[in-house]
Amino acid sequence: xxxxxxxLAANDLERWLAILLRLGVLSSAxxxxxxxxxxxxxxxxxxxxxxxxHSLIAVFNGLMEFKPFAVVMLGLFILIMTPVFQVVTCxxxxxxxNDRPYALLALFILxxxxxxxxLGKASG
Amino acid sequence: xxxxxLLILATAxxxxxxxxxxxxxxxxxxxxxMTLFLGVPIRLAIGAxxxxxxxTSSASxxxxxxxxxxxxxxxxxxxxxxxxxALSGAYLVGILHPSVLFLIFGIVLLISTYQLILRRSxxxxxxxxxxxxxxxxxxxxxxxxxxxxxxxxxxxxxxxKGWLVLYVAGALSALLGIGAGLFKVLGMDIFMxxxxxxxxxxxxxxxxxTAAASAGLYFARGDIDPAVAAPTALGVLMGASVGPxxxxxxxxxxxxxxxxxxxxxxxxxxxxxxxxxLH
Numbered sequence: 001x002x003x004x005x006x007x008l009a010a011n012d013l014e015r016w017l018a019i020l021l022r023l024g025v026l027s028s029a030x031x032x033x034x035x036x037x038x039x040x041x042x043x044x045x046x047x048x049x050x051x052x053x054h055s056l057i058a059v060f061n062g063l064m065e066f067k068p069f070a071v072v073m074l075g076l077f078i079l080i081m082t083p084v085f086q087v088v089t090c091x092x093x094x095x096x097x098n099d100r101p102y103a104l105l106a107l108f109i110l111x112x113x114x115x116x117x118x119l120g121k122a123s124g
Numbered sequence: 125x126x127x128x129x130l131l132i133l134a135t136a137x138x139x140x141x142x143x144x145x146x147x148x149x150x151x152x153x154x155x156x157x158m159t160l161f162l163g164v165p166i167r168l169a170i171g172a173x174x175x176x177x178x179x180t181s182s183a184s185x186x187x188x189x190x191x192x193x194x195x196x197x198x199x200x201x202x203x204x205x206x207x208x209x210a211l212s213g214a215y216l217v218g219i220l221h222p223s224v225l226f227l228i229f230g231i232v233l234l235i236s237t238y239q240l241i242l243r244r245s246x247x248x249x250x251x252x253x254x255x256x257x258x259x260x261x262x263x264x265x266x267x268x269x270x271x272x273x274x275x276x277x278x279x280x281x282x283x284x285k286g287w288l289v290l291y292v293a294g295a296l297s298a299l300l301g302i303g304a305g306l307f308k309v310l311g312m313d314i315f316m317x318x319x320x321x322x323x324x325x326x327x328x329x330x331x332x333x334t335a336a337a338s339a340g341l342y343f344a345r346g347d348i349d350p351a352v353a354a355p356t357a358l359g360v361l362m363g364a365s366v367g368p369x370x371x372x373x374x375x376x377x378x379x380x381x382x383x384x385x386x387x388x389x390x391x392x393x394x395x396x397x398x399x400x401x402l403h
Contacts, residue, residue, distance in 0.1 A: 013196060014189050021186035025179065029361055032354050045350070054346040072350040076175055079357060080343065082182050083336040090200055101261065105200050109333065112207040116214065117340035 013093045020089050024082030031075030039068035046070060084113055131162055133355040136176060140363025143305070144184035144328065145371050145382070151177045151302035152390050154356065164352055170301030171347030172356040174339045177303040179357045181332025183364040188325035191372070193267045195322055198280060199329045201261060202308070205287040206330060209294025210337035216299060227398030234391040237384055258283045258316075267322060271375050278319050285315040290330075298338040303331035320379055324371065 039045050045052070046067025053059045053073050062070025091106035139153045151173035158164040158172070188194045254263070263280040280286075289311030293304035305327045312323035342348055371379065 014192060014194075017196070018186045018190040021182045021189065025182045025186070025361060028179075029358060032357060035350070036354055036358075050349075050351065052346075052350050054343060054348065069350045072354050073348075076348060076350065076353055076357065077343070079175060079178050079182070080336055080339045083178060083332040086182075087200075087203075087333060090196065094200075102197055102200055105204055109200065109203050109207050112204075112211060113333075113337055113340075116207075116211055116337045119211075119214070119341065 012097070013090065016089050016093060017086060020085055021082065024078065024085065028075045028079035028082065031078060032072050033075075035068050035071030035073075035075060038066070038071055042068060044068075084110070087113065128162070129351065129355045132158065132164070132172075132352060133359040135162065136356045136359025137363040139176065140180050140183075140360035140365075141367050141370075142363075142386070143180045143303070143360070144364040144367025145324075145379070151300075152305075154360075155301065156393060158352075167345075167347045168349045168352045171342045171345075171349065172353040174301045174335050174342050175348060175353045176356045176360040177297075177335040178332045178339065179360045180364040180367075181303065181328055181330075181335065183361050184368045185325075185329045185332065187368040188328055191267075191325075191368075193321055193325040194329045195263075195265045195280075195318070195326050196329065197261070198263050198265075198312070198316075198318070199326045201263070201283070202286055202290040202312075202326075203330050203333050205290035206294035206297070206304075206308070206334040207337045209291040209296075210298040210334050211294075212291075213295030213298030214338055214341055216295065223398045223400065227395060230391045230393070230395030230398055234388070234395070237387040237391060241384060254279050254281045255283065263316075265322065267319070269319075269321065270372050276319055278317075278322065280312075280316040280318050282315040282317065286311050289315060294334050294337070297331070297334045298341075301338070301342070303335060305331045321371070324379070 046062060046065070046069050047053070052069045053062045053067075056077070059070050059073045059077065063074060087106055087109050091103050091110060094100075094103035094106060135157050136154065139151075139157075142153060143151075154173045154176060155166070155169050158169040159166050164172075185194065189196070258264075258279070258281045261283065263283060264278060266275055266277045268275050289307060293307035293311065296302065296307065297304040308327040308330055309320075309323045312318045312326060313320055318326070339348075
């Protein structure tokens, strides 16, 4: 890793990561707030007895019916996915800069994350 | 019901502020307060906490990354350990008794606090000779310390030890639903000899990723309740927005002084819980 390359790498990587992180946080907050506003406006959460969707399919169905808590869950899901995109960005940029070791490390992390999500679906 | 949500929101704002300033996810404060004082069932508290960890991590990481204090390579390298730990932790959930965890957590925290106290006067770590793997992975960097007013070059070492600490941190994160940022910061600070601000910033960068590894599980199990998780996430985001700005204006030694009473409180609480003294 030459000095110039590393500096360019640093700029690129850090710039994109900062953008992604901000985007993830802001969009999830906006969606969550929308869901909360909806629940206040409508006067209920769209689910009886304090229930809420906890699978992607259930969230999708709830969204189709404009249920406030489904919107909130979507926002929470976006938040959960933000770190995943964080890692994808790292892998992509390291790869583009021919920093193979770190690109592979990032891909390794991605694999672990995917495994954990799949396990989650299996037990959920 | 609205009052309950507002209380959760207020708690979350404070947790977010403290958390982002100390390189933690704030979950370490959130779970005890929500379960002990706000009557939230522990599984929902942990689920909301995991979400808040991601919120804090992402919100403040953006600013640290932009300010080029975060060492992304060290973060990625250590995160391989933490996510593996998170998987192991999730697996261990069925096997280990929670009190054992609380006890271990508390003991390790108190030991780390003692070490921190010893290092309190060190503004910057001493110059370091790197071990071979740290050299090979180029675990070094540089950042501009606004409070000290000059560029700080640093080299890390102790990559194996750091990785192991991160593995444990990841396992704890999955087991307790916290960010375990404390472990990460201390691991980097003590074992890898990184400057405090770099440890904090890099920890912020990492804890969200580790939390995502267990968040999927909690989401599917129905432990993420919008009524709890939404005010938590929003509150933590608000608090965490202010944190990095405050951290940049303070000396590393001041940050450490803040850290110590927090650690003692959390360590003692955890131990008491583990020994069955606290509910």
